[in-house]
Amino acid sequence: MRDYEAIAPDGAAKERTALAWGRSAISMVAIAASITKAGVEAGEDALGIASAGVLVLVAGVMLLIGEQLSHRRHATNGSLDPTTTRAALALLSIASVFTAVVALVIILAT
Amino acid sequence: MSREPAILGGVDETPVRPQGHLPGHPTRGRRPDERTGPGDEGDEPDPRFTLANERTFLAWNRTALGLVAAGAAAAAFLRSGLSGARLVVAIPLIVLGAILGLYSFHHWDANERAMRQGDPMPYSGMPRFLAYSVAVVAVITAILTVVDLAVT
Numbered sequence: 001m002r003d004y005e006a007i008a009p010d011g012a013a014k015e016r017t018a019l020a021w022g023r024s025a026i027s028m029v030a031i032a033a034s035i036t037k038a039g040v041e042a043g044e045d046a047l048g049i050a051s052a053g054v055l056v057l058v059a060g061v062m063l064l065i066g067e068q069l070s071h072r073r074h075a076t077n078g079s080l081d082p083t084t085t086r087a088a089l090a091l092l093s094i095a096s097v098f099t100a101v102v103a104l105v106i107i108l109a110t
Numbered sequence: 111m112s113r114e115p116a117i118l119g120g121v122d123e124t125p126v127r128p129q130g131h132l133p134g135h136p137t138r139g140r141r142p143d144e145r146t147g148p149g150d151e152g153d154e155p156d157p158r159f160t161l162a163n164e165r166t167f168l169a170w171n172r173t174a175l176g177l178v179a180a181g182a183a184a185a186a187f188l189r190s191g192l193s194g195a196r197l198v199v200a201i202p203l204i205v206l207g208a209i210l211g212l213y214s215f216h217h218w219d220a221n222e223r224a225m226r227q228g229d230p231m232p233y234s235g236m237p238r239f240l241a242y243s244v245a246v247v248a249v250i251t252a253i254l255t256v257v258d259l260a261v262t
Contacts (some may be wrong), residue, residue, distance in 0.1 A: 013161040020168040027172045031179045038186035073157070080160075082222065089215055096174045096211030103178050103204050107185040107197065109222055 014073050021066025024092070028059035028099070035103055042110030051102045056096045065091070152226030163221045170214035173240070177207035183211075184251075190258045199251050206243050 032055035039048015065088045071079055154160075181203030188196040213236055220232045 017161045017165050017168075020165045024168050024172050026173070027175045027179075031175050031182070034179045034182045034186070038182045041186045060194045072159075080157075082154075082160075085160075085164065086219075086222075089164070089218055092171055093211055093215035094166075096171050096178070096214070097208050099175060100178045100204050100208035100211060103182045103185075103207075104201070107138070107182070107200055110185075 014070060017073075018066055018070035021062065021069070025059045025062040025066065028055055028062060028095070031099055031103075032056050032059065035106060038103070039106050042104060042106070044110050047109065051106060054101060055102070058098075059095055061076075062092060062095070073090075151223065152228070153224040160222070160226055163218055163225070166221070167214050167218035170217060170236075174207045174210035174214060175208060177203050181207065190254065191262045192254065192258055195254045195258065198245065198254065202231060202243070202247050202250075205248075206240070210240070 032052040035049045036052035037056065039051065042048075056079065069080065069085065069088060072084070181200040184203060185196050185200035188199060190196060217234055217236065223229075224231050
């Protein structure tokens, strides 16, 4: 029987985590589209488009962070300075709260 | 590292860390109110579990973003004769999304600390809270739809 622990010691966990970062970024893009639509439907085109631009930018940053974390983990065999991860996740958490605030502002402004 | 007193020579050469000092930082004292990052305490867990914890964080965060998107969609697409009906549906979803966004980081942090210190993983009531909250919003939406149909 093959020794799968030797072939893939982390069970592709690094790859699954990198994909999870990608999915999160795609979610952010979907929300940007949803918020743009909500803004345009309410006649607040400029506000909707500006918010969407910021959120797409946030999605790009999320993709970059995920890629960077994945790259560093490949270099260190999965281990990573927890402070780096902590900062990245705190940033993402703040981004999601920011998204909620933007959505609330658009809804209440219209 | 053993902290048994040295027998030979009668001198204990094992460095004893004063209470309140951080592991890995023998010279740095910790204030009683200082909250440290997970990297400052305990042992590094198996990377597989760290990665699983991170994926769980991302899954909670996506749920938060999904709730915000659902709230925005409700505000944009719900058409009702009742004034403010769309806000009654949209605002709770968006506020719940914001709460979940904050909770996702708190939960990751608590899990990371527990793994590093070898403690049991902390219990979270958030899945139950989320399920009840979404159910309540769904019931409110259904009631509003029925009332709207009856009025119009």
